[in-house]
Amino acid sequence: MMRLPKFEYRAARTVAEALEWMGEFSSAADKDPQAHAMLMAGGTDVLPNMKHRVFTPQVVVGLRGVAALRGIAYDPEHGLRLGAGVRLSELAASPIIRARYPALARAAEVISTPQLRQMGTLGGNLCLDTRCNYYNQSEFWRKARDYCLKRGSEICRVAPNGTGCYAVSSCDTAPVLIALGATARIASRAGDRILPIADLYHDDGIHPVRLHDGDVLTDLYVPSPPGDWRSTYEKYRVRGAFDFPIASVAAVARFDGAQCADVRLVLQGVATRPLPLPEVEALLRGQPWTPDLLDAAAELGYKAAHPMDNTAGTIALRRRIVRAYIRRALDALIAPSVIH
Ligand SMILES: Cc1cc2nc3c(=O)[nH]c(=O)nc-3n(C[C@H](O)[C@H](O)[C@H](O)COP(=O)(O)OP(=O)(O)OC[C@H]3O[C@@H](n4cnc5c(N)ncnc54)[C@H](O)[C@@H]3O)c2cc1C
Ligand code: SF4
Known part of the structure; x- marks a missing residue:
């Protein structure tokens, strides 16, 4: 059985509290293996990766208690507002999403298992780390091969002569939200900003998500589709x-x-x-x-x-x-x- 390493868990009640705690530690949202603090929503990716020692945060800042990250709201003029903390099961079951944005409901309902969809959130899905056969392995396995570029070594095991890391983006909701023209609100200690979801991603397997210094993804906005989309x-x-x-x-x-x-x-x-x-x-x-x-x-x-x-x-x-x-x-x- 794989055990979690020791870490301190802090349960944030507000976005401001999460930002403040993340600010106390070095950049964590970019998945730097040496990061001291890391955000966690449902934990369905963070916790298995901690068991594998892929992530080794000293402090985990939990977002589950942040009420502002919840909720699904729709009006025909402004479209859909989704809290980043909306669970995948809520997304899949929402009557308005099933009726107006069926691809989004479909993407949510084909993620992992029913139990994990009850825990996993939309925000966690969008910020999912990239995946690779040489990376998503136990610490023992990776150490035996002397790690790879994404874990601080000098070489990519997949493309030793390549120019970077080619780990794969696998989050199911992101392509749908990009196709639907959605945007994200991101809270940081410097203030909020709105970004098209397409711009949330880098062509970089090591730092795939364009968030820094503990930024918190708070809301997603999906435009109202004209009737015949x-x-x-x-x-x-x-x-x-x-x-x-x-x-x-x-x-x-x-x-x-x-x-x-x-x-x-x-x-x-x-x-x-x-x-x-x-x-x-x-x-x-x-x-x-x-x-x-x-x-x-x-x-x-x-x-x-x-x-x-x-x-x-x-x-x-x-x-x-x-x-x-x-x-x-x-x-x-x-x-x-x-x-x-
Ligand atoms: C067996 C198994 C099968 C899976 N299958 C799939 C699959 O088919 N498709 C798929 O897409 N995923 C899959 N997943 C991955 C995962 O379950 C989902 O992507 C889930 O949506 C992650 O959400 P979470 O809330 O649990 O994220 P967490 O594990 O809590 O966090 C994931 C990442 O997002 C960051 N994060 C979370 N919330 C925020 C926020 N509000 N702001 C900024 N950063 C944030 C965390 O710091 C972390 O880096 C699977 C996982 C497992 C264990
Ligand atoms: S550097 Fe990236 S693509 Fe190469 S082996 Fe490591 S995780 Fe895989």
Whole structure:
């Protein structure tokens, strides 16, 4: 049985309190292994990683008691406001999200297991660390191989001649929120700022999330979709019961008669950050979606995806999944049953 290391737990009651405590310690939100303090919401990623000694904070600042981070609110003019502390199970079950943002509900309901969705939060999901076969291992395993770049060593085990870390972004809600044009409110000791979710991510497996010095993600805002927006999330995973994405596709589109008026596509699980597909979108926009066009779009997406050999599934399989799942997502958007 793997045990947690010793640490001090501080339960914050307000965002200000969390910021103050995080400010007492060195930068923790960037997943620096030497960080002294770390935020924790549901703990479904932080605690297993602490057991593996991937994270070794001396202090954990808990966000579960912060009432301001809760709540789901919708109005047709301003859209959806989600507290970062909303649990994944609430997101998946919310009638308004299921009706107006079905891809988001779908992404939440295919994350991990029912028990973990009861604990895990939207904010924790968006700030999830990147994953790699050489990183998400026990301390014993990693030490035996002399660690890797993401854990302070000199070399990447996946691409020894590469220029950085290629650990994979695997959080299921991020590609959907990017496709839906969502923004995030981030609280810091210097004040609040609003950032498009797309800008929350770096192309950097070591510091994947653009937060620093204990910043707290507080709210997500998703614009109100015009009545005829359709959205879907198609995820391929090894175990259907629960697993991280081997590759997945978030797709949002609206149509003007038979023609596509607008479309957004974002891949997940194949790069260090969620990967938008602007060239595929340009091919599809303004066109009637014929089977040949959809095949061409899937092929273009296949060419844009360059996963590394660092998660389950071979590179070839993951690229083939990208092609098949883009096609599957586009088919779903034009299926008569999808009317959102
Ligand atoms: C067996 C298993 C299967 C899983 N499967 C999946 C899966 O299929 N898809 C998937 O996406 N995830 C999966 N996960 C990962 C995890 O359960 C979810 O991503 C979950 O949403 C994380 O939320 P949390 O609240 O538990 O995060 P925590 O573990 O509390 O935190 C995760 C990270 O977010 C930071 N953080 C949390 N809240 C905030 C905030 N408000 N502001 C700033 N930083 C914050 C923490 O510091 C930490 O770095 C799985 C985990 C396990 C153990
Ligand atoms: S991609 Fe390379 S540096 Fe990054 S976690 Fe994997 S082995 Fe380590």
